Amino acid sequence: MNIVNRLTIRHLKQNKRRTLVTMIGVIISVAMVTAVATLVFSYLDLMKRQTIADNGQWHVLYQDVSKEQLAAIKNDEATQAVAITRDLGYAPLAGGQNTKKPYLFIKEYNEQGFAQFPVELSNGRLPQNDKEVVISEAIATNAKVKYAIGDRLTLHVGERFAKDTDYPLGQSDWLQITDGQTTETLQNMTTKDYTVVGFIKRPVWEPAWAPGYTVISYVDESLMTTSDRVDAAVILQKIDRSLFLHAEDLATNNRIESVKYNQDLLYYYGVVKSEVMNSTLFSLSAIIIAVIMIGSVSLIYNAFAISVSERARHLGMLASVGATKRQKRNSVFFEGAVIGVISIPIGMIGGIVGIGVTFWFLNSMIQGVLGITEKLTVIITPLSLLIACVVSMVTIFISTYLPAVKASKISAIDSIRQTADVKLTRKTVKTSKFIRKLFGIEAEIGLKNLKRNRRRYNATVFSLIISIVLFLVVSFLTGSLKQSLMLSQKGVNYDIEVSYSNDDRIDDQTVQSITSLENVTEYSLMHELLMNAWIEEASISDQLHEALKKDRSMLEDGKYPYTIVVHALNDSSLQAYAKAVGANYQQLVDANHPAAIVVDTVHYKDFTSGKYVRTKSIHTNVGQSFDLTLGTEKETDVNKMTIAALTDQPPMGINQFVAGDLSVVDIVVSEPIMSQLMDGKDNAYVQTYLYLNSSDPLQTQQEIEELKAPNLHVYNLYQSKKQEEQSILLLSVFSYGFIVLISAISIANIMNTISTSIALRKREFAMLKSVGMTPNGFAKMMNYESVFYGFKSLLFGLPLSLLVMYLIYRVLSNKFSYEFALPWMSILLVIAAVFVIVSSVMLYSSSKVKRENLIDALKQESI
Template identity: 60%
Template sequence: MNIVNKLTIRHLKQNKRRTLVTIIGVIISVAMVTAVATLGTSFLELMQRQNIAKEGEWHVLYKDVNKEQLEAVKNDEATKKLVISSDIGYAMLDGSQNENKPYLFVKEYNTQGFKQFPIEVSEGRLPKSVNELLISEAIDKNAKVTYKIGDQLTIQVGKRIQENSEGQDTILDQSRPLQTDDDGRTETLKKTETRSFTIVGIMKRPTWEPAWAPGYTILTYLDEKMIKANDTVNATVVLNKVNKSLFTHAEELAKKNKIESVAFNNELLRYYGLTNNSSLRTTLYSLTAIIMAVIMIGSISLIYNAFAISVSERSRHLGMLSSVGATKKQKRNSVFFEGMVIGLISIPIGIICGLIGIGITFLFINTIIEGALGVTEKLTLSVTPLSIIITCVISMLTIFISTYLPALKASRVSAIDAIRQTTDIKLTGKTVKTSTFIRKLFGIEAEIGLKNLKRNKRRYQATVFSLVISIILFLSVSFFTSNIKKSMELSQAGVNYDIQVSTQEENTLELFKSIASLEDVAEYTWLKEISLTSWIDKKDIADELEIYDESSLKDGKYQYFITLTALDEKSLQKYAREIGVDYHQLTGDSGKQSAIIIDTIQYEDGDSGKFVERKAIHTKVGKSLPLYYQDWETGAEDDLNKVEIAALTDTFPMGVHSAGVGGLNVIVSEQVLKQLVKNQYQNDIHSYLYLKSSDPLKTQQKIEEMKGSIQVYNIYQQRQNEEQLLLLMSVFVYGFIALITLISVANIFNTISTSISLRKREFAMLKSVGMTPKGFNKMINYESIFYGIKSLLFGLPISIIVMYLIHMALMNSFSFSFAIPWLNILYVITGVFVIVSIAMLYSSSKVKKENIIDGLKQESI
């Protein structure tokens, strides 16, 4: 070790406080990078495990492959595990009491299939031969048909067939509920073969079976040796390596072997950061680049300030080195060496602190998510060698960039200037000139405070820069998280209920009341719907409809399709409170028919694949909307009446789905519906009940046990998966915001407190010429205001630009308008002044205790 480096280490030891402040700054920065990387990888790893636990582990599915094609898939170098399966078909369930589930659904797996998919045996064992059967315990619980282990079961297995409007047969699968109309069942079961089985086990209802499926799943064994040349099966593959080339490789394999259909487990693959959707891939890459850039800038600013202040303090020390012959290179390397020493100490500690911090956070989070929404997997600390290497590289690069400018500055300082300490402050009359308006408005203390900032321009700029970075970090990340959550909600089906119930019974209201009173029903709404039309002025139509055929206009108006929905009294009162409208205005008692218009539509664009949110109509509260009943056979229209628009909203009540482009959702009371719709059209009104339940399967069973023709559509699994993802994403993003906020506050405190400490001589001089404690406090307060205003003037515009870039990145996969988060901006404005004031007062309180003589003698800390 050369003499300069030895002196650098000695200087670090002698100035323990400054060294400690610098080390803490670097530790915080490294911990931030580590925490963000670990939080991201741990969240994705949790979602992978949760998806596998519910849906099974697989990556690629080759459908309807013959024996030769199956061999090609099996021998492919990318294949790690191969699941062979086949949907044998449906059979009538003798003695079934559930009108919506009249079938048994027979599916067969090879041995690997029983391992890869979540199948929980509650009694007995798995099938080991083609004539053995594993049945679902749901048959006994819901269908009231009892099967025992050892029972023989002989069934006629066939395909569910429905004839479409063109007279062609459509094969239905488990994703399609039982097809019925007013006259009864519209599908048929075409028998293909007789199968006999021995029941060897009973399993819990598979998690991957849709709740609305018309058949109870039963499983048997598929013997690969018995597959004939012309037989077709499904080949589900678990890959050796999950990377972005898997899509191309699978498609090439399918093309080479003439496999007509290949599918991917997109839900699982997206948690690996993989997608074959180019728009979504662009979105992910763009967002990752923007967020990493923001984090890097925040880290660099935090560490740069620490080293910049360090070099400012060491200027006399560097001048002394220069006076005894130290070259520019030696002085520059001295700063680089200090950075290396700080890095060697701080990076390991920062990584450990980041991991410990996230680990402790996960302990608290797991207590929340374990019992919530059926999340079965724990959030565990996922640390990969790659993430640690990346953290180290980013941290070392950050330290190098942070020390580069201070090192250049150190190499250029002359011995005389450094010893006299004249490089930081170079005064001219113009430099410290202030407006007389400041003095008249705020007093002499404000003017002195502003002159102090101008005299210490670099320290002032460093503090303002820290504040600007903190503002950008908070606003960018909070905007990012809120938009990601909005995008996720937009990409989901908009389902806000567990069960939909409909019926053809005459006593609909009494039946719905009975269902709503079931013990597990947590929330419900029943509604009545009728499809109507309206003619809207050309200037008021949705932007997407501006590209229309002139022939579709009638007297300068465009025809809209109206879904008129009447909510029950209790649900309408709740909905009115939620959107801020007077419920009594909607009852029609005043003689006016008033309605709530949902003026926002949400849909997936078929051409671009984007999830879109747009205005459905451009109108105002108080205007009227004409309603017509149209006979679609004759085209005749019957003018019903007009409704007055009482409120415009983008909030959908439970059970109401977006009408789509060219459509409009109109919400009214039951009284207004009766006033609008004439008696001859009453048969066109359809009634539905929507429920949220604490136990959806149990509720479904109780509903199906009721007498009458009741259609139950249970989508709790879909809703559960969506809410799990939203919950976990919320935990992730709000944890991220909390982390960024703490880092920003630490950054500001570090910069301001160090800056104040360096001004001890200056404050001692002001006291020596008569500044009172009150005047000193006023000066500090005004400096805080100047800091806050200057940082907001720079920080807010830059933040809006960054937020717009994030918005544009999301627009590759989504389409909704850019909205400035005014509430977050208000939080930032308040937070900046509060944090700066607290930091200034905290730091200055220590300076106040200093003796004036000692302060004037003070050279450095």
């Protein structure tokens, strides 16, 4: 080690506090980059594992393939593994007591299929040939049919067909019943003999309303004939966007008619077929990486830049004893290398440990509350560690290079005297006369102190600006991601829907029997009526305006025909809903002046562009009214309806996701108003639904079906609701974790920068005290400096944040269309937090300065 490097190490040891502060800045920065990268990779890994646990591990599914086509798929160079599956059909369940599930549904897997798909064995073993089966435990618990391992079954298997149709029905199609009688038939029957070798948990992919209990057998490829057809679920060797083109080419070359992709799983690999979605993900990733890198650069650079004057003085002393420009630059680089070698590993370990501790706390919540079967696991990848290393090393190099170059260009005397950093010209420290008049001499001195060393002042302001931008951008980004995810969901807000298949109303006794069941936690009884209204052209949705530019034939007298879906809630549900949306309940039950709550916001998927859109289905205001009719004629049986409230939050049972018809509007009224609309008319127009939430939806469904009410139909959507809630809440956990992490980093950045700045000004403060500044005056000066820092950082930080937020919005609008909205709560929080944090840190740091001995502080050469 040469003499200059030894002197550099000695200088670092002598200035322990400055060295420690610089190292803390680097450690925090590396920890932030490492933690964010680990958080993202871990979140994606969790979602991959959860998707596989729910739907199986496969990337491409070739449907209805022959033995020859299957061989081509298996021999394809892109194929890693192939699972063979086949839906054999339905067989009547002998002795079944559940009239809504009269069948056994037989599905077949090969050995690889049992490994790839979520088949959870509870007892016995899996089938090993096509004469063996495992059956769902739900048969014993729901159908009350007793099976045991070793039982022999003779099943008559066929395909389900609805009356007067030639298209077979599947598990997603509920049992076809009319007037209590089954109207579907089993056709193309074959007889199969099986032996029961085990029991399985009810598969998550079996719809709750499916008419058949799952039975799984074995498909043996070696026994396939040329006429047999199976599905091939493929795991690929390599997962990238080329898989879509490759799969389509393989299908075309081998005359395979149907190819499906596991979009849910591929999405978490960052592989999407849509060019628009791919561009959106790429642009969004670039913005996130840029935000993280800027935050990292600011942390490390400020840690060095805040003490540039101290290093410049040290380098000037080296120059005075003969050090060359190259030696001075190498000295600074060596200093950065020493700090980096110590700080980077500590930062990485700290970031990983911090995320590990966070996951330890989160796992109990996401598994207990969300029902997630997989655990959050800390995923450490070489890429994330490499990113943290490279970003940190490059930033340290930049942070050390700039002051080194500056120091090498000035003379030794100027470096030692620090005349390059502090230039007390009249123009430099000039302040407005109003400052003294408005705030006093202390404010003027504080402002002059900031101006006399602009480098240190600008470094502090820059740190505050970056912290503001980081927090606001991350808050807006996570909110936008949640909004985008919610747009892509169906918005199911209930577990079970109960209705009569022949459009009769559910009688009060049946409602009471169902709602009093043990596991029912919430219910809403809703009557639904379809009516019509002619809406003024100025009030129709923006999308309909665009359609009218091409075809105005739908307009009549300047009005557009709308379908109004009138929903009448029972009294208790209406009171709760009115309170939630801010409507006047008394106005809603006033029969003399009919009023309704209008759900004016919907979302849908535009199949032309593939974009998810959130929009207003109607433009109107509270207090306005429209005319409702049962027919299409505008003058027939007109009922005037006043708008009591507008909302984007539908009640239980109404989904905001529409199929694309924006001329449909949901309104909510009271039961007396519904009766008034139906006065003298046929009640057949009204359909009644009972919506339930349950702590055990499957058990509740079973208990409702056991009531054996004729024509009662139970539609259990708990699985869809659960998956949507899991997706949204998991993203919320990720989002809030990201915000908390960035907030902690931002606060640490501010504290680090300001405390170091105050520490470097000890001599300056001592000089002010020596010429008569009182403790009260000193406190006032520090308060005014805090205000100056806060206003200056907000002046630049807020516009810059708005610019980045709008950029993120424009990127997401390529795939998700919704109105740009500022995060006002986050902005107000930032404004308050900046002044609170800056003031607190400055007061704390200055209180430590106050305790310094005046003479020692004046003599101090280093910190």
